[in-house]
Amino acid sequence: MIENLLSVRNIETYYGPIMALRGVSLDVPKGQIVTVLGANGAGKTTILKTVSGVMDPQKGSVTFEDNQIQGSDPDWVARQGIAHVPEGREVFPLLTVRENLSMGAFARTERGGIGADLEMVFDYFPILQERADQQAGYLSGGQQQMLAIARALMARPRLMLLDEPSLGLSPILVKEIFDIIRRLNKEQGVTMLLVEQNANMALQIAGYGYVLELGRIVMDDACHRLLESEDIKEFYLGVKKDAVRGRKRWRRKKTWR
């Protein structure tokens, strides 16, 4: 049996009166990459925020390594080994790259390991080493994304929550970032919960995927099977069969099967 590092059960999360998550359950097995796909406003980010403690669910449970963590403070959750890489990178713009990375290791106590991890991070992201002493605000978007991931790595997380790492990046950079994510998973054994709008890339690197619509999961399966699903192809991958008129603008109804 596969061991689940993270189990989310029936969570309901609200923004004021608005119910953003209407009962979501999902599992992230240890050592795997699991992806959540969905359109704008589906509730993807809310799932990550609920896991990392930034938001509290009104209902349901979040279990991380056998401990229920729903409703805990985000800093405590982070100390348990969950690193949240937020959407839009959110690096500290006025601090240098090196300082940003130190912030990632803020909660750690063993000094020795930090230095080694910095080496490891620079190994994955050589460009960060080149720019180690520049202010993070002057980095390009792709570099900031790398820094955000690197900063999270510095916390030595067992689970990394990645919120749309491809946002606003050029296709080449997207590929580069995803390659690194894949390597980090393989080589460092970091389990990942990846939220993405770039369904194609996400399904390439993840093992299992969930599709979220309006706060509810409508479909889930192994990624190689999701890639074959007619609904995923049409609504998430933009694959269109040649229509009689050469192009087809209307969409068939979603069935999620």
Next chain:
Amino acid sequence: MDGSTGSIETDGVVFDGCDTLPKLFRKRYVEEADKIAMREKHLGIWRSITWREYGETAKDIGLGLMSMGLQRGETVSILSETNKEWMFADLGAIGAGATSSGIYTTDSAKQLEYVVRDSETGFLFVENEEQLDKYLQVRDNVPSLRKVIIMDLEGLRDFTDPIAMTWDELIETGRRYGAEHPAAWDDRIDGSSQDDTAILVYTSGTTGPPKGAMISNKNVIFQMGTARTMLEFHEGDNQLAFLPLCHIAERGFSMFLSMAYKTVVNFAESPETFAENVREVSPHVFFAVPRVWEKFYSGFTIQIRDATAIGKTMYSWAIEIGKRIAEHKIRGTEPSAKDRMLYRLADLLVLRNVKTMIGLGKTRWAATGAAPISPDLIRWYMALGINMLEVYGQTENTGVATANTLIDFKVGTIGKAMSDTEVKISERGEILIKGDHVFKGYFNNPEKTAETVIDGWLHTGDVGSVDSEGYFKITDRIKDIIITAGGKNITPSEMENQLKFSPYIADAVIIGDKRKFLSCLVMIDEDNVVKFAQDSDVPFSNYASLCRSSKVQELISTEISKVNKDFARVEQIKAFRLIEQVLTPEDEELTPTMKLKRNLVGQKYKELIDSMYQAA
């Protein structure tokens, strides 16, 4: 047993001085020109359409078709959702002497091909790009088609094809033709006769390919007249059109009866906004299929569970009083003065709000038909104070043959025969219907016609009975009767209706023909079961895992046990399975009115069904 009632008039059928549908239509758009005929929501605002606009647009459509050589008696087909253009195109075609045939938008390209070929359609209206694409896929197989008219051009600005023309072009052509031939339209209308086939209605066909039922002007006019004796319409009443107009029920209610009784038809925007539209329109008179009445009820029942303790107590108090009063009404007895007073209070404090919440605040009467309904559901609506009338009929008799009325009604029956309608039970228990609403026959299918109408009696295929007061009751479809391996005859629909009364069961099919025991396949009500799962912390990700979860299985099992209690030992449902896929009307297992098709379900889920009998 012979329960024939009513009498047949022999001196022709006339309504409001008109003997055909086009003549009555003309009378309406001339005499009622400035009154509102229909409303449609456009960009969020309800827009009124007068009889003048209705008439003139239909006329331009009809003339446009005539200018392209439409002959009297030719078929025009309409492939569109229910909207005002549907009605314009329909009456334009019928006015021009053609036969109008509706095609379900849920039909596939192949089904479209079949219907267009079978009906020998010359002109086809398509709603939009999506429907147009269906035609384009099969265009080579339907050479009889001369012109395709596109109603909504969105996304098709650059599309050109010699066979296609736009709605506006058709109207423009019609106007020009009308200017050149000022008498052409009226000549066609004057030349219409009672025997013309006004509409062709393809029956959903649970067995074999669909057949086109030919409904004549006489059928329609007769049906308009008989409706007066059973239903009470006031001029200007609001009603809501939302079912497919291809279906005889919606066509009859929203087109024929609204024309006859000058009511206002309001078009619902889409299935998604249906509930909201009901509240906005607040119809005075309301026809819907049982599925809709079930949905209102289950939606409300679930909502009340989340109400405050006071709210719940108030509701159960009020509905109990409502039920008591309803029982008196049903039995025809007088409630006590105290009960009457309590009811007034209950209505003021609770029941009125419940009705308003659903959108039935102004409803004088509601009607249900086209499928069987649970008597308990009718009682609930009656307890709210809504007169819920069950009617019965078929496409082949233009909609209604028997009906409960505001004066004569008996819950659990389909009412008495309508005026000038003979209804009787044949020796083998089949319900037979005779009257001027019995159709002309199936288009190009004399064999099937001969099997269906014998000596003027329409053989309905329904088994039923009649009581001493003349109220008819349907047991089931003849072909649906189950004979178990033990030789016991079982009529499944009564049990199925009881199952559907559960808020968690959307539809169910009982199985057991030539089997050792009864079992059933259940389609869950997704919204309500999801809510149940959330409330009781049942983890699930998708529909299938929801169906498979043990708590949901238990829930349905409990619901089935409740129904089992009401039935004899041989009629117990001993096993069940859930259909683990969300079904939509596009799926062949469902009719356009969201009923499960017994035969198809039996074939498609054969393995699942067999598994129930292997396990036992």
